[in-house]
Amino acid sequence: MNRIKPAEPLPIVAMRNAGKSYGKGAGVVHALRGVSTTIKPGEFVALCGPSGSGKSTLLNLMGGIDYPTEGDVFLMGQSLAALNDAQTATLRANAIGFVFQFFNLLPVLSVFDNVYYPLMLNGYSRKVARDQVMEIIEKVGLSNHYRRQPGELSGGQQQRVAIARALVKRPALIVADEPTGNLDSQTGQEIIELLLTMNDEFRTTFVISTHSLQLRKMAKRVLDIEDGRLIND
Ligand SMILES: Nc1ncnc2c1ncn2[C@@H]1O[C@H](COP(=O)(O)OP(=O)(O)O)[C@@H](O)[C@H]1O
Ligand SMILES: [Mg+2]
DSSP states (O other), X not given: OOOOOOOOOOOSEEEEEEXXXXXXXXXXXXXXXXXXXXXXXXOEEEEEOOTTSSHHHHHHHHTTSSOOSEEEEEEXXXXXXXXXXXXXXXXXXXXXXXXXXXXXXXXXXXXXXXXXXXXXXXXXXXXXXHHHHHHHHHHTTOGGGTTSOGGGSOHHHHXXXXXXXXXXXXXXXXXXXXXXXXXXXXXXXXXXXXXXXXXXXXXXXXXXXXXXXXXXXXXXXXXXXXXXXXXXX
């Protein structure tokens, strides 16, 4: 009798020989080549490599911001090749959050409204969204600052707002592109600890590009990238 293996949970990201090149002919740049990897639910992965090694390109594929030019990328089991732009946008809106090096907050909006923004785009009124927004603002430690604007906050606090904004929809995956790259090491350490706490508490999957040795040490899994290839997992 055949033994039936227990079902594996669907990977959050699966890449099969994925590549990405920019331009054509003599000027072509192979930003990524032959990348095969799987990210499972709840993982906390650091993506490490020098400038220009392909970290942002890889994160853009994992976040459904960009399409591969070779191979396959599956997000929550769905092939990017089989989705049109509108379907990819829906997948992103429902399942993926983003955090960037320079925070990318809306400067004229309050902390509350920056965090509410993704819910607004999904059609929630401020009133309906209020508890959900305030809960996540509290989780990132900014309850006392929810009326402020980003310009009135420190860099670390602004990154906390960006993390709250990424988390407010409880996405399956958060992709963070050098989230500590613009912070001093103490503040960077606090941000890494916050991300780890959110990973534990919400089981959110994180993939985080970084030059930080602290993050490399604290991550549960490390991917090293060089010249567009994964060289170590
Ligand atoms: N839009 C683009 N057009 C052309 N080349 C690009 C583009 N984006 C990235 N590249 C090139 O792809 C390579 C990888 O870039 P990137 O993914 O930004 O690396 P990293 O984030 O590790 O610094 C680099 O050689 C970069 O110059
Ligand atoms: Mg980059």
